[in-house]
Amino acid sequence: MFFLLFFGVKSRFAFVDESIRSFPEDISIDIPDEYNFLQEYPHCDLGPLTQECGCCYAYGPIKAMSHRICKAKNKKTFLSAQFIVACDLLESGCEGGCSRSVYYFLEQHGVTDEECHPWSNQLNYSSEFCSKCKDGSQATLYKAKIGSTKQITSVQEIKKEIYLHGPVSASVAVTDRLKYYTGGLFEDPPRDYIADRTHTVEIIGWGQEKGIPYWIILNQYGRLWGENGMMRIRMGRDDARVESYVLAAEPMITW
Template sequence: MERCKYVAVLFTVMSEIVLLVVGDQLQLINLVNKRQSTWKAGFNFNPHLYSLEDLKNLSGVRSERWTGGKIIPTIYHDPQLRTILPTEFDARGHWPYCPSINSVMDQGKCKASWAIIAAQTMSDRLCIFSQARIVTHISAQDLLTCCGWRCGFGCDGGYPLAAWDYFQWNGVVTGLGYGDITYCQPYSFKPLQRMGKGKQKETTTTPATPKCVPRCLGNKSLDYDQQKYYGVNSYTVSSVPKQIQLEIIRNGPVQASFTVYEDFFTYKSGVYQHLAGDEVGGQSVRIIGWGEENSLPYWLAVNTWGKHWGAKGTFKIRRGVNMCGIEEMVVAGRARSD
């Protein structure tokens, strides 16, 4: 993750090198908007409720390549890279019959992006591989609580690769967001408070991971075992950008993890490039497409901080330079559609 290894960034402005040390959200927003032109910063989290220190608790991907001793294959498409790809691609438009691709969840206080993004990507691929015969939502809650030590530390972060391995061998039931009772296991953590007056300040301290409950807690009329879906395999995708593009356009959205810095919390629009702020941790996101903006290549991705964050929960991040490690650890798998 060489592109984003510095906790402070040196900017050359009018032949002067200025060391920028970021403090609160407003200072950081003003800094980003003044010093660059590829993306815009703004308030996504109420500064009266959450400080930057609070927001640091929102990222939760473990960087270790935990595989439990299993050799995980790396997928390569078209080794000669002769395939001509479109300049722009958006999975939401390419597979309009798969509503899960439009899904944006809010992880709340639980550092569950590793499980949420895995579950959403699994949902997408179930629909795509079955040609819309299976249109459902895989439960992040079931994955978060029942994978256990194999997947990491639950609400304190986990391993995306292990989540896909669990999907293959154990299966994961259906489920959607907080309060939903349509499917088997809804997500149990309420969204974070957003902008607005009269709200109480609260901590973002990481909560305990709920216990695994092998029964349906949302729609209680459903049978837990019958609600399980399975994967066929799990793999990493080559870090070559065109290989990632080929994987997406052939098989559907992928799960990627990258290093988060403080300025990412303030992203509103444009093509994100790390500019300033301390390193926070790892975050898992779903890459659903790509494009170019003002001749700058980008990945189109979905985050887990709700629709009030960024561009209705999505963001663009610079493509082709491994920005913050976004191209280093891309994982996916085939979903069983029979």
């Protein structure tokens, strides 16, 4: 039950998708040794998040896009994972899905915010549900720019992407150590993982502990998991496959 509830990515690890692979931006900037998006933009904190079912594939992209919109508009915006679960027909609701196709849905269709569609256990498609808010008003859709979804394949480019544009989504390996992580620097060197699914999270920054670099991961298991809902995972050698399938997209900002 735990597996189905919390790990909902249907694909195996990660690969380089040449159709969306990004190439280094021709921008020379100084990347700080430590960076935490939520410390830089505390008003963008979405609060304690608890994933309701096996829909991490939706939460990762939705959180990253929410934070990117907040960074761009200087206003907290929380997009609706419920809308993805019920209205994105390429996914399988609470039975899992693919974060890449969620980004495609954000580009082609868009998604409402949490105020319009908070979690209501709506698992099946309904044209009325997907066109109107819970109060019956017309839904406003937030979109990603067409063709902006990209896969980022190097540590330096991941850091640059987060620093310039905001958090990114990433897939990590499903292991007992990850499920029951309570804190500290998480290390799980690359190996042949025995897992049919991965788990989608959000990378919001990086730091160092005793000279060892790490990523700051924001999960959606609530504040009691890990370090106040977050974890620190070793950077640079693809621990738990965290660097294997990093995705991001540019929000379409309308003022």
